[in-house]
Amino acid sequence: MLDSVPDSAVEPEAASLPRIAGTGAASLHGTLLAQLRDYVVEGNLAPGARVPERLLCERFGISRTPLREALKVLASEGLIDLLPNRGAWVRQLGPDEMVALFDVMGGLEALAGRLACEKITEAGFSEIERLHHAMYAAYLRRDLHGYFTGNQAIHDRIVEAADNEPLRTTYANFAGRLRRVRYAANLDKDRDRWGEAMREHEEILDALRRRAGSELSDILFRHLRNKRRAAAVRETAAAGA
Amino acid sequence: MLDSVPDSAVEPEAASLPRIAGTGAASLHGTLLAQLRDYVVEGNLAPGARVPERLLCERFGISRTPLREALKVLASEGLIDLLPNRGAWVRQLGPDEMVALFDVMGGLEALAGRLACEKITEAGFSEIERLHHAMYAAYLRRDLHGYFTGNQAIHDRIVEAADNEPLRTTYANFAGRLRRVRYAANLDKDRDRWGEAMREHEEILDALRRRAGSELSDILFRHLRNKRRAAAVRETAAAGA
DNA sequence: GACCAAAAATTTGCATTCATTTTTGGAAGA
DNA sequence: TCTTCCAAAAATGAATGCAAATTTTTGGTC
Numbered sequence: 001m002l003d004s005v006p007d008s009a010v011e012p013e014a015a016s017l018p019r020i021a022g023t024g025a026a027s028l029h030g031t032l033l034a035q036l037r038d039y040v041v042e043g044n045l046a047p048g049a050r051v052p053e054r055l056l057c058e059r060f061g062i063s064r065t066p067l068r069e070a071l072k073v074l075a076s077e078g079l080i081d082l083l084p085n086r087g088a089w090v091r092q093l094g095p096d097e098m099v100a101l102f103d104v105m106g107g108l109e110a111l112a113g114r115l116a117c118e119k120i121t122e123a124g125f126s127e128i129e130r131l132h133h134a135m136y137a138a139y140l141r142r143d144l145h146g147y148f149t150g151n152q153a154i155h156d157r158i159v160e161a162a163d164n165e166p167l168r169t170t171y172a173n174f175a176g177r178l179r180r181v182r183y184a185a186n187l188d189k190d191r192d193r194w195g196e197a198m199r200e201h202e203e204i205l206d207a208l209r210r211r212a213g214s215e216l217s218d219i220l221f222r223h224l225r226n227k228r229r230a231a232a233v234r235e236t237a238a239a240g241a
Numbered sequence: 242m243l244d245s246v247p248d249s250a251v252e253p254e255a256a257s258l259p260r261i262a263g264t265g266a267a268s269l270h271g272t273l274l275a276q277l278r279d280y281v282v283e284g285n286l287a288p289g290a291r292v293p294e295r296l297l298c299e300r301f302g303i304s305r306t307p308l309r310e311a312l313k314v315l316a317s318e319g320l321i322d323l324l325p326n327r328g329a330w331v332r333q334l335g336p337d338e339m340v341a342l343f344d345v346m347g348g349l350e351a352l353a354g355r356l357a358c359e360k361i362t363e364a365g366f367s368e369i370e371r372l373h374h375a376m377y378a379a380y381l382r383r384d385l386h387g388y389f390t391g392n393q394a395i396h397d398r399i400v401e402a403a404d405n406e407p408l409r410t411t412y413a414n415f416a417g418r419l420r421r422v423r424y425a426a427n428l429d430k431d432r433d434r435w436g437e438a439m440r441e442h443e444e445i446l447d448a449l450r451r452r453a454g455s456e457l458s459d460i461l462f463r464h465l466r467n468k469r470r471a472a473a474v475r476e477t478a479a480a481g482a
Numbered sequence: 483g484a485c486c487a488a489a490a491a492t493t494t495g496c497a498t499t500c501a502t503t504t505t506t507g508g509a510a511g512a
Numbered sequence: 513t514c515t516t517c518c519a520a521a522a523a524t525g526a527a528t529g530c531a532a533a534t535t536t537t538t539g540g541t542c
Contacts, residue, residue: 029313054492068310068494069310072313076317084494085494103356164345166342170345221355294523305496306497326502327505328504328523
């Protein structure tokens with residue numbers, strides 16, 4: 001039943017207009033939201049630290065109202081915690097939470113791979129293939145940064161190839177939450193993992209070439225699991241330090 | 242580099258405290274957010290309709306500030322669109338968007354199934370088995386409502402068994418967005434689909450019994466795809482009407 | 483010197499106010 | 513009669529104000 005509130009006429013243009021605000025692309029509010037999100041994700045505030053409302057207002061040159069709106073959104077994205085009457089705090093990931101987030105990332109990548117197999121074009125595949133070879137070259141010359149960049153690019157391209165807007169958004173959200181975990185950091189000390197990751201990427205490319213959705217889905221989930229395992233070492237070590 | 246903003250001391254209790262605000266459980270703001278979300282999800286406002294700010298303020302007995310904060314969050318959840326200077330509009334799903342959302346749901350259920358295979362207890366499995374049989378009984382006596390309820394319960398239990406908080410939250414979000422699509426509505430006219438769905442559920446239970454994660458993952462994704470296909474008929478029909 | 487209670491100073495949450503923008507309604511003109 | 517234009521009205525976006533809660537400081541006691 002439609003409530004006492006009258007349903008205004010349907011907005012005809014709304015459907016065709018770009019969905020501006022959803023995640024906040026343009027529009028003053030969206031700008032601030034993006035800025036503030038970057039500010040947090042980039043690590044300008046220490047995990048577990050209080051988010052200084054007043055200082056941020058001055059920094060961004062705005063009043064508290066729009067800032068607080070942005071904070072509410074960041075809280076719903078899981079980047080910060082809002083404690084009633086006690087303000088906003090940068091969310092700190094415990095080991096369990098990190099594991100949970102990694103698993104979701106794995107699920108999202110698995111989905112992206114599956115969809116990519118259905119939708120990717122020959123050109124799109126070639127591009128990923130090119131990135132793969134570049135990454136392999138970086139691996140051979142032990143260029144950690146080059147490898148990391150290429151790796152990131154490949155995973156992003158797969159998500160892109162899935163051509164699914166909500167997936168893109170959700171993926172970006174979880175990637176942002178895990179941004180602090182520097183998975184690459186281990187590889188130079190964990191040559192085995194590096195080689196293993198490289199082999200997994202061979203499998204990924206192969207499955208994608210054959211457009212084997214289920215298979216790719218599986219590989220990608222396992223790939224993320226292993227990535228997490230490698231990252232967990234450092235996490236645990238850091239926690240113990 | 243940590244910015245000019247000084248890092249306040251780390252809040253020791255924050256880690257152990259329940260994550261109250263994230264999705265908004267308690268705390269006045271969270272209450273309003275949940276209320277408003279339900280209000281939209283329940284369909285009190287027509288899709289494509291304007292969200293009447295002032296009226297909602299009166300209805301909930303609050304001022305515009307907290308309402309607008311909640312609207313920003315709902316926009317980030319994808320339930321409404323915010324058009325700069327033009328207010329909030331209930332999001333309307335076109336066919337393509339619906340397809341995209343269904344695919345993400347499929348990916349999330351696939352993930353849930355995979356994780357459930359790793360974590361579910363014998364008691365948890367028995368409960369799902371019980372629900373399955375109850376649903377089958379409903380199917381046999383052509384009890385559409387009973388079937389639908391049981392079906393929903395099973396999928397929810399699988400997500401629950403995955404024991405992953407961010408997955409739970411994300412799943413709930415997408416389920417809410419798709420709430421308007423009444424997948425069950427077709428079954429009484431599409432007996433073939435109903436039987437097919439029932440057979441798929443047999444497979445689901447079987448894979449879960451064997452704790453065959455990858456397999457269950459695949460089945461669940463396909464199951465959702467088929468569910469979408471059935472729902473799409475009605476959607477298309479409705480669009481054509 | 484450590485510990486605790488009370489008052490001051492911040493900070494939060496929400497209401498209210500104000501400047502812009504959009505929308506509405508109608509008059510003038512084609 | 514229909515379109516175009518303009519002014520009034522309403523709605524949005526953001527700043528400010530204020531009561532309640534929290535945190536910090538202060539002062540005193542053991």
